[in-house]
Amino acid sequence: DTAVSQTPKYLVTQMGNDKSIKCEQNLGHDTMYWYKQDSKKFLKIMFSYNNKELIINETVPNRFSPKSPDKAHLNLHINSLELGDSAVYFCASSPSITSYEQYFGPGTRLTVT
Amino acid sequence: KNQVEQSPQSLIILEGKNCTLQCNYTVSPFSNLRWYKQDTGRGPVSLTIMTFSENTKSNGRYTATLDADTKQSSLHITASQLSDSASYICVVSPYNDYKLSFGAGTTVTVRA
Numbered sequence: 531d532t533a534v535s536q537t538p539k540y541l542v543t544q545m546g547n548d549k550s551i552k553c554e555q556n557l558g559h560d561t562m563y564w565y566k567q568d569s570k571k572f573l574k575i576m577f578s579y580n581n582k583e584l585i586i587n588e589t590v591p592n593r594f595s596p597k598s599p600d601k602a603h604l605n606l607h608i609n610s611l612e613l614g615d616s617a618v619y620f621c622a623s624s625p626s627i628t629s630y631e632q633y634f635g636p637g638t639r640l641t642v643t
Numbered sequence: 644k645n646q647v648e649q650s651p652q653s654l655i656i657l658e659g660k661n662c663t664l665q666c667n668y669t670v671s672p673f674s675n676l677r678w679y680k681q682d683t684g685r686g687p688v689s690l691t692i693m694t695f696s697e698n699t700k701s702n703g704r705y706t707a708t709l710d711a712d713t714k715q716s717s718l719h720i721t722a723s724q725l726s727d728s729a730s731y732i733c734v735v736s737p738y739n740d741y742k743l744s745f746g747a748g749t750t751v752t753v754r755a
Contacts, residue, residue, distance in 0.1 A: 534686070575742055620687075630677065630692045
C-alpha cells in the first residue's frame with residue numbers, strides 16, 4: 531500500500547549509458563515532481579507535471595527527459611549519463627499544484643562510474 | 644546564495660533532551676513554510692506546515708514557530724527519542740510560485 535514508489539532503489543551505471551527511473555503514486559494526486567538531492571543534501575526541483583502536463587521545467591540538461599503516461603506515473607529518462615549526475619533522485623506527488631502537502635517516494639540512488 | 648539557511652548544520656543530543664533548530668529565509672513574499680523529517684535512506688516526510696499568518700504549529704513532540712516579520716522559523720523537539728535521529732529540512736513556498744526553496748537541513752543525532 532506504498533503511497534509513492536520508485537524503481538529502482540539503487541542504480542549503478544557507467545558514463546555514457548542511458549537509464550530510466552520510474553515513479554508511481556496511488557494517492558489519486560494530480561501533480562507529480564522529480565527532485566535531485568546532491569551530496570550536500572540540497573533538494574532541487576527538476577520537473578513537475580500537473581494532470582500529465584509539464585508545468586515546471588527547471589534548468590536541467592536536455593539529457594533529462596520526464597514522461598508522464600498518466601496521472602499516476604512520472605518517469606525520468608537520462609541519456610548519456612555523466613559523473614555529475616550521481617545523486618539521489620526523489621519523486622513526489624501532491625493533490626494539486628497549489629496544495630501545500632507533498633508526499634515523497636523513497637528515492638533512487640544513482641551512481642555513475 | 645540560497646534563500647533558506649538552516650542552523651546548526653548538525654547537532655548531537657542525549658535521549659530525553661530538548662533541542663531547537665533554526666531556519667532563516669529571504670523568500671518574499673512567501674506563502675507557507677514547512678518542516679520535513681528525512682530519515683537516512685528515505686524520502687522527506689512532512690512534520691508541520693505553517694502559512695504566513697500562523698505563529699506556531701505542533702505535531703506531537705515537534706513544535707514549529709514562525710516569525711514572518713524577521714523571516715525566521717524554529718523547530719523544537721521535546722524529550723528527544725532515538726527515532727528522532729534524522730535530517731530536518733526547512734522548505735519555503737513563495738507566494739504565487741510553485742517552486743519551493745529548500746534548506747540544506749540540520750542533521751540531528753540522538754544518543755542513548
